[in-house]
Amino acid sequence: MLKIRDLHLAYGAVEVLRGIDLDVERGETVALLGPSGSGKTTLLRVLMGFEQGSGIVELRGKRLDGVPPHRRGIGLVFQNYALFPHLDVRGNVLFGPRSLGWDASRCEERLGEMLELVGLTGYERRRIGELSGGQQQRVALARALATEPDLLLLDEPLSNLDPELRERTRQQLADALRAVETTCLLVTHEQDEAFELGDRVAVLSAGRLEQVDVPERLYRTPATAFVASFIGRSSVLDAWPTERRGGELRVRPLRADAEASWPVLAPTERSGSPIEVVGPPGGEAPLRMWVRPEDWDVEVRGGERRHDAAADGSGGEQWLSGTVADVRFAGALSYLEIVVEEARIEVALLQGRVDPDALQRGCAVRLRPRSGALPVVFPDRGPSG
Amino acid sequence: MTAGVASSRRFGAVGASSGAALVAALLAWLVGYPLLITLLAAVQVDGSFSLSAVSEFGRRADEWMALWRSIWTSIASVVLAAAVGVPLAFLFERADFPGRRLLGALVALPVALPPLVGVIAFLFLYGESGFVARLLQAMGFGVRWRLQGAGAILLVHAYSMYVYFYLFTRAALARIDGAYHEAATALGCTPIRRLARVTLPLLRPALAGAALLTFMTALASFSAPYIFGGGFRVMTTQIVASKLNGDLALAHVETIALAALALAALVAMRWVDTAAPGGATGLRGAVLRRRRPSAAWRWLLAVVCTAAAGVLMLPHLTLLLLSFVPPDTWTTQALPPVLDLGNYTILFAEPERLRPLVNSLWMAGVATALAVALGLLAARFSLRAGGRLGRLLEGLVALPWAIPGTVFAIALAATFSVSRPWLGRFLWIGTPWILPLAYLVRSLPVTGRAALAGLRQLDPSLEEAAAALGAPPRRRLTAVVVPLLRPALVAGAALAFLTAAGDFVTSIVLYTYSTRPISIEVLSSLRLQQIGLAATYGVLLMALSAAVFLVWGRRDAV
Numbered sequence: 045m046l047k048i049r050d051l052h053l054a055y056g057a058v059e060v061l062r063g064i065d066l067d068v069e070r071g072e073t074v075a076l077l078g079p080s081g082s083g084k085t086t087l088l089r090v091l092m093g094f095e096q097g098s099g100i101v102e103l104r105g106k107r108l109d110g111v112p113p114h115r116r117g118i119g120l121v122f123q124n125y126a127l128f129p130h131l132d133v134r135g136n137v138l139f140g141p142r143s144l145g146w147d148a149s150r151c152e153e154r155l156g157e158m159l160e161l162v163g164l165t166g167y168e169r170r171r172i173g174e175l176s177g178g179q180q181q182r183v184a185l186a187r188a189l190a191t192e193p194d195l196l197l198l199d200e201p202l203s204n205l206d207p208e209l210r211e212r213t214r215q216q217l218a219d220a221l222r223a224v225e226t227t228c229l230l231v232t233h234e235q236d237e238a239f240e241l242g243d244r245v246a247v248l249s250a251g252r253l254e255q256v257d258v259p260e261r262l263y264r265t266p267a268t269a270f271v272a273s274f275i276g277r278s279s280v281l282d283a284w285p286t287e288r289r290g291g292e293l294r295v296r297p298l299r300a301d302a303e304a305s306w307p308v309l310a311p312t313e314r315s316g317s318p319i320e321v322v323g324p325p326g327g328e329a330p331l332r333m334w335v336r337p338e339d340w341d342v343e344v345r346g347g348e349r350r351h352d353a354a355a356d357g358s359g360g361e362q363w364l365s366g367t368v369a370d371v372r373f374a375g376a377l378s379y380l381e382i383v384v385e386e387a388r389i390e391v392a393l394l395q396g397r398v399d400p401d402a403l404q405r406g407c408a409v410r411l412r413p414r415s416g417a418l419p420v421v422f423p424d425r426g427p428s429g
Numbered sequence: 430m431t432a433g434v435a436s437s438r439r440f441g442a443v444g445a446s447s448g449a450a451l452v453a454a455l456l457a458w459l460v461g462y463p464l465l466i467t468l469l470a471a472v473q474v475d476g477s478f479s480l481s482a483v484s485e486f487g488r489r490a491d492e493w494m495a496l497w498r499s500i501w502t503s504i505a506s507v508v509l510a511a512a513v514g515v516p517l518a519f520l521f522e523r524a525d526f527p528g529r530r531l532l533g534a535l536v537a538l539p540v541a542l543p544p545l546v547g548v549i550a551f552l553f554l555y556g557e558s559g560f561v562a563r564l565l566q567a568m569g570f571g572v573r574w575r576l577q578g579a580g581a582i583l584l585v586h587a588y589s590m591y592v593y594f595y596l597f598t599r600a601a602l603a604r605i606d607g608a609y610h611e612a613a614t615a616l617g618c619t620p621i622r623r624l625a626r627v628t629l630p631l632l633r634p635a636l637a638g639a640a641l642l643t644f645m646t647a648l649a650s651f652s653a654p655y656i657f658g659g660g661f662r663v664m665t666t667q668i669v670a671s672k673l674n675g676d677l678a679l680a681h682v683e684t685i686a687l688a689a690l691a692l693a694a695l696v697a698m699r700w701v702d703t704a705a706p707g708g709a710t711g712l713r714g715a716v717l718r719r720r721r722p723s724a725a726w727r728w729l730l731a732v733v734c735t736a737a738a739g740v741l742m743l744p745h746l747t748l749l750l751l752s753f754v755p756p757d758t759w760t761t762q763a764l765p766p767v768l769d770l771g772n773y774t775i776l777f778a779e780p781e782r783l784r785p786l787v788n789s790l791w792m793a794g795v796a797t798a799l800a801v802a803l804g805l806l807a808a809r810f811s812l813r814a815g816g817r818l819g820r821l822l823e824g825l826v827a828l829p830w831a832i833p834g835t836v837f838a839i840a841l842a843a844t845f846s847v848s849r850p851w852l853g854r855f856l857w858i859g860t861p862w863i864l865p866l867a868y869l870v871r872s873l874p875v876t877g878r879a880a881l882a883g884l885r886q887l888d889p890s891l892e893e894a895a896a897a898l899g900a901p902p903r904r905r906l907t908a909v910v911v912p913l914l915r916p917a918l919v920a921g922a923a924l925a926f927l928t929a930a931g932d933f934v935t936s937i938v939l940y941t942y943s944t945r946p947i948s949i950e951v952l953s954s955l956r957l958q959q960i961g962l963a964a965t966y967g968v969l970l971m972a973l974s975a976a977v978f979l980v981w982g983r984r985d986a987v
Contacts (some may be wrong), residue, residue: 096895113896126894128914139908140898192901 045070045227046091046195051099053083053090060086061097068195073221074256075230075242077235079274084231085123086198091229092120099378103194119193119226123200127172133159134168140191158186161220178209185217189224190319196221198230202237209312214240235275236328237410247271265309272334272341279337280390282329283308283421295331295421298385303361308333309418331421334356337379339417345408363410371405382409449814449822452806453701456825458853459870463840464688468856470843475864482678486686495667496686499648502582502663503694506647507640509587514594514639517737522602524722526730532738533599540592541743542974543931544652545948546967547589549955550744552576552656553751553964555584559917560747567763586647588744593646594639595604601635602628635738641698648691649833651934665835666692667937672839684839688832745971751964752808759960772965782962784943785906785950786969792861792946795874796868801922803869805914808884826877829870838938841867867935871927883914923977931970941942 051064060083076084090097093113101108108116119140127136137158141151143371161164162182172180181201188196201217202210218241221228228310232238238245239259246256247270254265254274266272273280283295286305293310296302345365380391380403391411393403403409413419474481486492521533530762539547554560556576565572609631615624651665658666664687671680722730755771776782804826811822828839845866847858857863887910895905911918933948940949947966954963 092893092897094896112901113893114899114901117899118897120894120897122890122894124888124890126888126890128891128909128913139895143895143898143900143904143908187894187898271656427651 053097075238078248119188445813514591518598800872830874834934868929883917
């Protein structure tokens, strides 16, 4: 449906978009996720024709170069909604159809459909100023969908709502988008929003797409160090590659001469750039390792469940020793902050799996990655060198 | 990696620079070109370069005298207007007493009155055979005076220009965060010290703005010096006198001198920092409560303020009363013996009497419509093109505000008195089109600024939203931009229309008998001693002002 190839845009010397490639399939919703200033909104504005970039943008197989905004057949929901304050709900929703010269009966029919879709039937004559923030958001959606656009762009559609309302409106938005089966590109800086609304999520950083994937894969197998850090929470540790055994990379955590050696998911398995197993220890760590808080096994040292190192099958002590620096209760989970040498490691434990008396501040523990959960590693100097 | 990174072109900027250049060219022809022609005419005799008129200007003592009088009367006008307007503003903004709101609005009334109307109202009230003189004589006082010279001019200026100080100061006082006031008090400031160290410094931008506006208005003032000046010539009256004497070359030099003086004053005043101090805290603190004096004080204040408002309203009331005095009925009596609607009947029944009214209305109407359209275009292109071109457009639109009306009248007369179409000069003097053109130029700052302010407040995403909904540029303008700008445009148009309908300063230079506007008819009625008729025209202009005030009031209410 939408095809973007090598899209660039610069304001003077500042490159805002640096070679974007993206495909959005018919009926699919892609969430564009990135920190502020990453170029998300700019990308929408280029698609809309408000800014001119270089590169290829095709909608339904047709190049959009030089097509003015009003002839692109793209709908846009603005971050601030940009509802026309001098028109009522009806005037706003019908602005598009009237601009396209639809006849009166078709307009009325569409108005009814759209207001029903967003649950605002009966609000035709309301002035915009009389609506709540959530209602305005829904009018903005109805207005953007009224012309049956080939592609709908949503720019931070929920960011102007307070948190409680945002939750509810997000659900309604998800339902509405599913109901109309429109192809959508949605900009957000909220992970939850991207994961819930996007069939796929495109992570944007400094004008580049880092990874485009379904949410689970973004979380489990991030393609770059940026994605690994940006999506979810992780503890980041120095790592030294030790050996490759049957396609599996192992690394020593924290120190080059550490006894432990853990299996990890190396970027080689995805990108093909091999990581050299370096022999001599010392110097800067060549790799960094990302471990999710829920991916740790923790035991109280000197406790009753002393681990048998030999049973591990790796022929060495696989545990790191540390001290609990902090315990935070957070409902379903408890977060431990464990200090191991210089590193601070965050561990999340499901409630009920923790003995509140055993794990307390100052308590000595040992920990290692849960078996089956492979931490990701990337070279220390950025994802692509 | 890629062949070339496109530099961004913002939405709306496409094609804006060519449109902006076109509008800039049109404005330059309307606003800048006549001034250039005048400058060239000032250094030419019979088509060749000559500085004879310039050197004559330099030699003549009366020219230097007029220049000096223009400067000092303008400065004195600022001082007097501030002395009246600032205390009134404090009184009405800070004290609470019965009738405060109504009286506060009445006090601002002179702002919308065409200058000539104010001048003749003063003449009828305080003139040598005016109301006050007749009453004093009837009471047996043998005092006689002539309302003439610098004193009379300054009196009228103070009366008509204190409103700038009054309105600016009131608005600024209302904006001052009460928290500053409370903080100063909490820090042990005495009221006097608080005024000197807190309130007045915060008022400085407003006072500077009012002072600039008053100075420029006084410098450009023509009606008061023309009616009351007698032998006391200032630059504006000097120019018109030279022109009427047929000394065109000298008139052009004087015109350039006055324009230079106005621009120099503007630049000098820009030196005085008019920016708001410190940008405040962004937090809106306490709203200052109006002081509520004891009951006795409040009633005393009410009486004093009513009396003050009454004195300020007297000229208007005089005009209204005189409009009911039929011709040749009031001779030596203290009060007019007969009052009826005779003047109004004459005015609407006799085509020759009605004509100036019709002339003024259609010419002001045409000029206003064009000024709104051109002001909107200039503002839109100025914001879209941005950069140097945008600033040029903004400057061209604002220029007529800084240049006295007399200067533009002379400049337009100089430019459009010959037919050289390939040089952009047409023979429009003596045709009905020269006055609307002059009104248009003079109205541009009002309509242009209104449009610019409105557009600046307009959320740019609204137009983008319209584009995203499939609206082509024309529909974006008519269905989104213009409706949203309507309050600003209506306000600008109302003020422009009022100014044009009451114009005297450019009309007296450019009118022809068949296109004579109201102001010229007022003047000839005065000459023919038809006081009642002159007053009636004045009342009609006042009614127009009141209507405009209503429009403004409604705009504030929205």
